[in-house]
Amino acid sequence: MAKISYSQALRDALREEMQRDPDVFLIGEDIGVHGGAFGVSRGLLEEFGPQRVITTPISEAAIVGAAAGAAVVGCRPVAEIMYMDFITIAMDQIVNQVAKMRYMFGGKARLPLVIRTPSGAGRGQAAQHMQSLEAWFVHVPGLKVVMPSTPCDAKGLLKSSIRDDNPVIFVENKLLYATQGDVPDGEFLIPLGQAEVKRPGRDATVVATSRMVLLALSAADRLAEEGIEVEVIDPRTLVPLDIEAIVQSVKRTNHVLIVHEACERGGVGAEIVAQIQERAFDWLDAPIKRLANPNVPIPFARNLEALAVPDEGRIASAVRELLGR
Amino acid sequence: MVLSRERSIEMYRTMVTIRRFEERVAELFTAARLRGSVHVYIGEEAVATGACAALRSDDYITSTHRGHGHCIAKGGQLPRMMAEIYGRATGYCKGKGGSMHIADLEAGILGANGIVGAGIPIAVGAALACKIKGLDRVVLCFFGDGASNTGSFHEAVNLASVLKVPAILLCENNQWAVSTPVTYSVPIPNIADRAASYGIPGKVVDGSDVLAVYGTVKEAVDRGRAGEGPTLLEAKTYRWGGHFQGDPQRYRSREEVERARREHDPIALCFAKLEAQGVLTAEQAEAIDSQARSEVQAAVEFAESSPEPEPASLFEDLYA
Numbered sequence: 330m331a332k333i334s335y336s337q338a339l340r341d342a343l344r345e346e347m348q349r350d351p352d353v354f355l356i357g358e359d360i361g362v363h364g365g366a367f368g369v370s371r372g373l374l375e376e377f378g379p380q381r382v383i384t385t386p387i388s389e390a391a392i393v394g395a396a397a398g399a400a401v402v403g404c405r406p407v408a409e410i411m412y413m414d415f416i417t418i419a420m421d422q423i424v425n426q427v428a429k430m431r432y433m434f435g436g437k438a439r440l441p442l443v444i445r446t447p448s449g450a451g452r453g454q455a456a457q458h459m460q461s462l463e464a465w466f467v468h469v470p471g472l473k474v475v476m477p478s479t480p481c482d483a484k485g486l487l488k489s490s491i492r493d494d495n496p497v498i499f500v501e502n503k504l505l506y507a508t509q510g511d512v513p514d515g516e517f518l519i520p521l522g523q524a525e526v527k528r529p530g531r532d533a534t535v536v537a538t539s540r541m542v543l544l545a546l547s548a549a550d551r552l553a554e555e556g557i558e559v560e561v562i563d564p565r566t567l568v569p570l571d572i573e574a575i576v577q578s579v580k581r582t583n584h585v586l587i588v589h590e591a592c593e594r595g596g597v598g599a600e601i602v603a604q605i606q607e608r609a610f611d612w613l614d615a616p617i618k619r620l621a622n623p624n625v626p627i628p629f630a631r632n633l634e635a636l637a638v639p640d641e642g643r644i645a646s647a648v649r650e651l652l653g654r
Numbered sequence: 655m656v657l658s659r660e661r662s663i664e665m666y667r668t669m670v671t672i673r674r675f676e677e678r679v680a681e682l683f684t685a686a687r688l689r690g691s692v693h694v695y696i697g698e699e700a701v702a703t704g705a706c707a708a709l710r711s712d713d714y715i716t717s718t719h720r721g722h723g724h725c726i727a728k729g730g731q732l733p734r735m736m737a738e739i740y741g742r743a744t745g746y747c748k749g750k751g752g753s754m755h756i757a758d759l760e761a762g763i764l765g766a767n768g769i770v771g772a773g774i775p776i777a778v779g780a781a782l783a784c785k786i787k788g789l790d791r792v793v794l795c796f797f798g799d800g801a802s803n804t805g806s807f808h809e810a811v812n813l814a815s816v817l818k819v820p821a822i823l824l825c826e827n828n829q830w831a832v833s834t835p836v837t838y839s840v841p842i843p844n845i846a847d848r849a850a851s852y853g854i855p856g857k858v859v860d861g862s863d864v865l866a867v868y869g870t871v872k873e874a875v876d877r878g879r880a881g882e883g884p885t886l887l888e889a890k891t892y893r894w895g896g897h898f899q900g901d902p903q904r905y906r907s908r909e910e911v912e913r914a915r916r917e918h919d920p921i922a923l924c925f926a927k928l929e930a931q932g933v934l935t936a937e938q939a940e941a942i943d944s945q946a947r948s949e950v951q952a953a954v955e956f957a958e959s960s961p962e963p964e965p966a967s968l969f970e971d972l973y974a
Binding site: 402 | 784970
């Protein structure tokens with residue numbers, strides 16, 4: 330077990346998979362000498378050369394399209410979209426091509442490709458660099474959507490995503506890159522579709538994604554001092570969603586709060602709410618609560634940006650409200 | 655370009671097969687035997703035929719919404735194609751794709767595409783994979799004049815050049831993007847001239863001359879296989895029919911269409927040439943035609959006697 334950063338965990342996953350399988354290659358903007366906008370691929374060009382660490386022009390549609398074409402003839406590309414906001418340029422390729430090729434070709438094609446991209450606010454880069462757009466991809470059949478919150482999950486899930494024979498949207502978080510955590514030594518994988526209880530508790534279930542998991546855990550510490558024991562559960566992958574694990578938790582606590590970045594309206598929280606009430610309505614002692622970004626773009630000013638994303642204090646308040654305390 | 659007798663006749667046969675197939679598809683659609691929409695390739699047969707003749711069977715193509723001709727020329731099987739167009743379980747895509755999504759990966763057909771321009775980045779990626787994996791293969795990408803105005807085209811051609819991949823980017827300029835003439839939407843004389851922006855060769859070829867297409871594509875294929883990078887080609891052709899079957903075509907004159915049919919029929923031109931060379935007689939051409947008709951008829955019978963997909967297949971083939 331070693332304590333490493335989320336970035337390092339991702340880099341280790343990329344390196345190990347590239348060493349293991351010559352069909353794995355990286356493609357994206359500034360990923361070579363520069364190591365990617367957030368430094369995740371730093372050093373990999375030197376190790377694997379420009380044939381496998383391919384820096385492209387600024388061409389998101391062509392990056393994803395090229396990854397799709399390479400995947401369909403037998404490679405395992407890992408594409409990087411510098412900011413999740415820029416994935417909009419590649420939406421046709423993702424939604425109409427990558428997600429659909431296998432199904433509309435009657436199961437003939439395999440598309441083992443990963444699109445890595447960082448989401449999330451908190452760096453003061455405003456409306457076109459700070460979005461969380463995962464719900465769009467959850468909505469499209471044919472994709473898998475992965476959102477790790479810790480270095481350990483980042484590594485284990487990225488390795489599984491690269492080995493998966495399906496297209497995976499791998500959503501990282503900019504504020505998590507520098508966070509540290511224990512990661513097992515050597516080879517390990519975390520299967521897609523397995524939620525994890527990050528903290529057990531009997532009073533309320535908080536389902537949180539990505540960076541919100543960390544905030545939910547600190548809120549849980551604070552609430553514990555007040556005698557409220559919160560269970561924090563991280564789905565880790567949104568497609569496939571481990572709804573069973575969430576429902577099991579709900580049946581223990583009878584109270585649910587869902588926390589995510591991304592706007593509340595049409596967000597992943599709404600889907601999780603719907604699935605919980607379909608399966609565990611009789612176990613609920615209070616209406617399910619959601620805490621997410623308000624339905625506005627991410628503003629620039631520090632104070633406004635802080636209001637546009639859930640924080641520890643608001644998570645704690647939402648739990649108290651949920652429990653009527 | 656001088657070709658063996660057999661290969662010349664083979665190309666003639668492919669063009670005739672495409673035409674008979676497409677005529678039948680158009681009839682079936684008009685008779686409401688087919689659903690959705692079909693975009694037929696009549697008038698453009700020389701492009702797919704000449705281009706695919708310059709490829710090996712293990713090379714790849716990407717195709718478009720007007721893709722039946724590409725598929726036939728690359729070795730697609732008529733019964734499975736027709737069954738797909740009928741939405742039957744025996745079709746290339748088990749009835750889930752239809753006319754606009756026919757794919758046969760074993761024949762190197764990486765798929766038709768319902769989104770104009772979207773196949774170009776995919777073709778570039780497939781060519782990149784050929785390069786990375788050290789396969790001695792090239793990828794030929796068919797797209798239209800309309801696609802040459804999309805961002806996908808410009809991003810992908812540039813990327814192809816930057817990465818020097820073995821791709822042949824073949825624009826089928828059939829003069830019409832739905833109702834919009836290329837003279838309106840492309841403000842330069844030749845789409846092939848756009849190659850200059852990306853530092854790759856660009857060449858125009860007469861898309862009604864199958865041998866010219868073959869020769870031009872062959873050069874680009876050789877260039878790609880030799881590791882010299884991509885080529886942009888433009889085949890000037892003409893879409894005889896509407897954008898889709900049933901298109902009222904208020905945007906162009908009957909005379910314009912008639913002129914193209916009279917002066918630029920790729921099959922008639924090819925026959926005249928082969929006949930003059932003593933390669934093909936009228937009787938042989940007649941035999942080729944009747945064989946094509948019976949193959950198309952057999953494909954229709956196969957499709958019509960094939961079952962619809964099982965309801966349970968709705969949920970199959972989404973994830974690997």
